[in-house]
């Protein structure tokens with residue numbers, strides 16, 4: 001059962017594509033990121049820009065004033081606590097706000113300011129005196145659409161003439177109705193129905209079309225077709241904007257089908273490294289011994305906050321229970337929890353309300369908790385075939401170059417097999433993982 005459970009939990013590994021669980025996981029991960037993200041991610045990389053017309057000058061702005069926004073919108077932007085454009089916004093905003101409209105495909109990891117950028121573009125382009133939809137924004141799920149809607153409401157706080165409506169399943173409108181809101185945000189299926197079958201929206205009057213989270217979108221059967229069918233109803237001069245966190249081949253070909261003559265902006269992810277991490281392993285014989293070693297570590301060194309990774313839900317639950325009995329304040333992330341619940345657990349942990357977070361791999365994928373100084377692999381990361389999952393190892397303990405504080409990683413080894421995995425991880429990264437004697441911890445500090 002443990003094996004099966006482990007397999008179920010490792011869905012989300014990159015090699016398994018196109019299963020429903022994988023799609024759910026993608027959109028859940030994306031939502032989780034939005035729910036816990038309160039700041040821009042730091043990046044030292046430069047944006048790469050490919051202009052549709054390479055001979056035209058490339059503008060980039062260092063301040064929001066330079067964009068000559070409507071005063072109501074500038075107030076909205078500052079009201080959100082933004083002081084200056086993010087890296088990607090510096091080039092994306094002038095392109096999106098230029099006249100005549102330019103199309104854009106933009107890729108950068110989550111948390112770099114894409115949503116804020118296209119929300120500002122939509123709000124800048126609508127005419128509040130016209131009472132019909134002018135901007136359409138499609139998102140992969142209802143929950144993600146709601147999150148974007150919230151940003152529109154915040155940024156448009158001082159611009160109440162602009163109205164917003166959600167094209168999502170369950171939002172039933174009377175037949176023959178014509179929408180008066182300027183911005184429509186929703187999922188592709190309902191948006192398509194509203195444009196064609198029900199004609200609540202006249203697609204010919206749309207000025208801006210935004211396709212958000214393209215990578216998550218195409219993971220869902222049908223979304224690609226629906227998006228393309230919406231796009232085909234729009235006028236030639238409608239501005240098309242597409243955003244994605246990742247850019248594998250499938251996303252790229254979809255992007256090119258939906259955005260004609262695009263400008264392209266890419267921002268590379270900050271590379272993670274093990275350079276600032278001290279890596280150790282502890283030799284044990286059973287899970288009880290691993291727990292004892294963990295207690296020794298806690299007794300021997302001062303740990304501000306730690307994340308502990310387990311392979312299965314069962315182990316994670318057991319370990320969290322044992323740690324609580326020892327008097328630790330423990331947070332537990334587990335696969336059966338709803339995304340909102342997970343976000344709440346992570347936020348409490350980030351606020352320091354708990355000092356230990358026990359989690360399975362899938363739950364914590366893609367989550368950055370910067371202040372965590374110690375990561376413990378109670379189980380080593382392996383893929384479904386039982387091979388070392390180097391990517392996950394790096395992501396769990398790696399830090400991004402310049403911003404990374406020094407960290408400590410401790411791996412628990414409890415069998416020949418896991419020793420073999422550890423050795424392969426060590427070889428892969430060509431970085432020594434030192435043996436640690438938990439009865440004598442002087443060497444760590």
Ligand code: ADP
Pocket residue numbers: 037038039040041080081082083084085086089108109110111112113114115116117
């Ligand atoms: P993405 O869509 O790329 O995931 P978001 O637009 O959601 O990124 O931005 C990530 C976080 O950073 C959000 O909390 C957002 O409010 C904030 N943010 C966006 N742009 C700026 C900015 N220019 N200055 C400060 N914070 C920003």
